[in-house]
Amino acid sequence: MNNEEKILAILESHSKMFEQMNARMGQMQADMGQMQADMGQMQTTLTRVAVTQENVVIPQIKLLAEGHDLLLQKLARKERVEALEDDVALLKTVVKAMSERIAELEQAQ
Numbered sequence: 838m839n840n841e842e843k844i845l846a847i848l849e850s851h852s853k854m855f856e857q858m859n860a861r862m863g864q865m866q867a868d869m870g871q872m873q874a875d876m877g878q879m880q881t882t883l884t885r886v887a888v889t890q891e892n893v894v895i896p897q898i899k900l901l902a903e904g905h906d907l908l909l910q911k912l913a914r915k916e917r918v919e920a921l922e923d924d925v926a927l928l929k930t931v932v933k934a935m936s937e938r939i940a941e942l943e944q945a946q
Contacts, residue, residue, distance in 0.1 A: 838846075913921075
């Protein structure tokens with residue numbers, strides 16, 4: 838094989854490599870086009886989610902927070918409830934003692 842044939846063989850192999858590279862580049866461009874279309878769809882979906890969040894979700898969360906604040910304001914404080922429990926326990930004890938004294942007085946008559 839002489840030099841000219843070697844050069845032609847090298848040129849043919851380079852030609853095949855360039856064809857393969859062109860095919861790969863074409864596939865990559867198609868893939869990029871699909872990715873751009875997908876990104877456009879994702880952007881549309883993201884915009885819809887943001888609008889829904891702004892117009893529906895956030896106002897409902899604010900309403901829940903307001904309701905929670907109202908409930909907290911209406912609920913009796915823990916200290917007050919504990920004091921009332923102590924008072925009720927004392928009253929139960931007094932009523933029980935007085936009931937026993939009344940029963941004893943009734944038996945004595």
